Amino acid sequence: MDLKKIIVDASEDRIEDFRSKNQSQIETFILDLWKEYQQNSDPVEIDQGPVIDLADDGDDRQCGEYQPNDPENPDEPGSPDEINVNETEMQKQGASERPPYDAIDLQIKSRHIALPNGKVNQNYDIHFDIEKIIPEISGIRFEGLDQAGLQFVPETKKITGIPQAAGDYKIKMYCRRHDWEEGKPTIEREITLIINPDPRSLWVDLPTPEDIEYYKPDCNREFIKVEASETVARKDMVAASKRGRSHAHEGKPRDDDFMLHFDDGSGWYVMAVADGAGSARYSREGSRIACRTAVDTCITEIKNRGETFEKQIRTFSNVRSEENRKQAGDTLYHIIGTAAFKSHKDIEKEAVDKGNPIKDYATTLILSICKKFDFGWFVGAFWVGDGGIGIYAKEPPFLKVLGEADGGEFAGQTRFLTMTEIVQPMELYRRLRFDIVDDFTALILMTDGVTDPKFETDANLNRIEKWHDFWNNLSQEVDFSDDHENSAEQLLKWLDFWSPGNHDDRTIAILF
Amino acid sequence: MRGEPIEAIKVGLESMIASLRQDPFALESVYMSIITFNLHPKQLLHLTELENMQIPEIQQPEAGGTHFGEALEFLCKRVDSEIHLSTPEQKGDWMPLLFIMADGRASDTQLFHQAVPEIKRRHFGSIIACSVGTKTCVENLKQIANHVVSLDTADSATFKQFFKWVSASVSVGNRSIGASDEVLLPPPPAEVHTVI
Missing domain, CATH: 1.10.287 (Helix Hairpins)
Known part of the structure; x- marks a missing residue:
């Protein structure tokens, strides 16, 4: 129509x-x-970045004065579009025909003039040359920069200094036309300068109230000394867990947990770390139950099946056939698969007893059992969720990551032991890994509070160079010599490292 | 939206940014983008980290007409190009949260209906719609948002409360969650009425 x-x-x-x-x-x-x-x-103009943008000729009209009086009638004179047209025309005319005084005033007031944000205790150094863009003016000076700990140097046209206090500073910029005479007004423009606080200075460390349900201390560490047998040094275990700054800031409990066990009779090492979901109410208890039940079950299952299992491992070590691998793998499934399954069931039982949904106890789990044989080390593992576990040797370089991290499209998305689909037999089996290696520097289990800042991506977790850097960094702070009990304290201290944006609970367990 | 409500939003936004700047975790992890819409959507601020952010001038609309559908379509494009998803080589962003403030009704009905499933496909951690005043088409908002709240009086004090809640919601956005879960929000303040 x-x-x-x-x-x-x-x-x-x-x-x-x-x-x-x-x-x-x-x-x-x-x-x-x-x-x-x-x-x-109206030209499409979306760019209004936070950077100093003096050359921007777009519609970044920052000054309210020139708003149309009646927003219902945008065609009225004085609408922003018209001002823009005038401004453009004015510039085309250039210096040959001097624009009237108020036009320059208007230009300065209507332009998007912004100073980049600064940060407390960080050097501020920017080039500010407005005369280059509006050539009709000169004699720039500022009022209020000194409050922010900054100064403007006209010769170099730089604003420099080290801001001392955070805040939004209202800075006044003054300038005048070249043909300015005594008695004529100077042009004034207010600019906001934002100085951000140093995030490190903002963190507070509030202890977790001890009367909450499922209270857990804000940090924990443990060293399990395995003394030399017949003068042959044996590997020790160390672990530490520390509440993240994001939790400490709000007085919230640590959601991570770990558990270590060495069975002196059989020579089996059992290690577990778990990361309770930040979004789940009682995940701290979920991670605690997961570690405890998993380790306990492993101990029991090893007692029952240890003899058969060790024979299968020996057979596989001699002949690394698919069939032998399958037999050892099946017994491993009965040990750590059962451990993971029972952990899930125990968490579920707790949830039902308390009348809470199991989701409230959501937790990841990384579990490992190892033993030294005369032909080398057997290492078996089960992994659900994020974080990581790897066998690392510095010399000769060797790395084996025992599984894959569960990630989603977005950061923080993962899978949990508490999900029903995870404890289906096929799914449990799929998450098992084992290997026999001659020797290693360290077997490391860690939650995402450590892997996120130290490895960043899944791909990096499989890169030995990243592990070299990681181990170098770690062994600078922690003395990993045999039977060194103080390593637990050192490891806990190391966990306090700074990494922007990474303030989750951190837990690490090492067999070395 | 014009007059008092939009002024109140400006004030609210400013106080929200100021309070987020006092949160050390937010200061290192929050990014924000602002899109306004009337006849056309316009991105006033690209996804910008809080540390470098300056609130742009929010213009009064120049004409009536609420092209909500077009705005949502535009938003999807911006999300696709500005939000990083996890890959083996790249750490993904936290799930984005979407806050919509509206006081009218979608005038591009057909486009709006087409945009709804597109928005759902983008997996926002949560979508919170805020109806301002009494002329809002709440049905429109209900179709896209997980939470619809209504502010009867669009004054600065009410908006401050609303934005306080928004900042608290932003702060809970970066937590580990199940792969298919929605972000759990803190309860809204008394001034804000939850519609659903």
Whole structure:
């Protein structure tokens, strides 16, 4: 329907009638016209970045004074679009025809002038040359920069200094025209300068109230000394767990946990770390139950099946056939698969007893059992969730990551032991890994509080160079010599490292 | 939206940014983008880290007409190009949160209906819609948002409360969650009425 034609053809007394009948079509028609007009007259301009943007000629009209008086009538003189046109024309005319005084005043006030944000105790150094963009002016000076601990040096046209206090500073910029004479006004423009606080200074460390349900200390560490047997040194275990700054800031408990066990009789090492979901109410208890039940079950299962299992491992070590691998793998499934399954069941039982959904106890779990044989080390593992576990040797370089991290599209998304689909037999089996290696520097289990800042991506977790860096960094702070009991304390201290944006609970367990 | 409500939003936004700046975790992890819409959507602020952020001038609309659908379509494009998803080689962003403030009704009905499933496909951690005043089409908001709240009086004090809640919600956004879960929000303040 050609609405334009119909409107023109309609006799006057019918117009009102027509209008009421076709209200919505008329509106759409007018809107379309307006849209067309807008598209033709208003250049699409979305860039209004936080950087100093003096050259921007767009519609970044920062000053309220030049708003149209009546927003209902955008065609009235004084609408922002018209000002923009004037401004452009004015610039085209250049210096040959000096624009009137107030036009320059207007230019300065209507431009998007912004100073980049600064940060407390961090050097601020920016080049500020507005005269290059508006050549008609000179004699720039500022008022209020000193409050922020900064100064403007006219010779170098730089604003420099080290801000001492955070805040939004209202800075006044003054300038004048080249032909300024005594008695004529100077041009004034207010600019906001934001100085951010140093995030490190903002963290507070509130202890977790001890009367909450499922209270857990804010940190924990443990060293399990395995003394030399027949003068042959044996590997020790060390672990530490520390509440993240994001939790400490709010007085919230640590959601991570770990558990270590060495069975002196059989020579088996059992280690577990778990990361309770930040979004789940009682995940601290979920991670605690997961570690405890998993380790306990492993101990029991090893007692029952240890003899058969060790024979299968020995057979596989001699002949690394698929069949032998399958047999050892099946027994491993009965040990750590059962351990993972029972952990899930125990968490579920706790949830049911307390009348809470199991989701409230969501936790990840990384579990490992190892033993030294005369032909090398057997290492078996089960992994659900994020974080990581790897066998690392510095010399000769060797790395084996025992599984894959569960991630989603976004950061923080993962899978949990508490999900029903995870404890299906096929799924449990799929998450098992084992290997026999000659020797290693360290077997390391860690939650994402450590892997996120230290490895960043899943791909990096499989890169030995990253592990070299990681181990170097770690062994600078922690003395990993045999039977060194103080390593637990050192490891806990190391966990306090700074990494921007990474303030989750951190837990690490090492066999070395 | 014009007049008092939009002024109140500006004030609210400013106080929200100021309070987020006092949160050390937010200061290191929050990014924000602002899109306004009337006849056309316009991105006033690209996804920018809090540390470098300066609130742009929010313009009064120049004409009536609420092209909500077009705005949502535009938003999806911005999300696709500005939000990083996890890959083996790249750490993904935290799930984005979407806050919509509206006081009218979508005039581009068809486009709006097409945009709804597109928005759902983007997996926002949570979508919170805020109806301002009494003329909002709440049905529109209900179709896209997980939470619809209504502010009857659009004054600065009410908005401050609302934005306080928004900042608290932003702060809980970066927590580990199940792969298919929605972000759990803190309860809204008394001034804000939950519609659903």
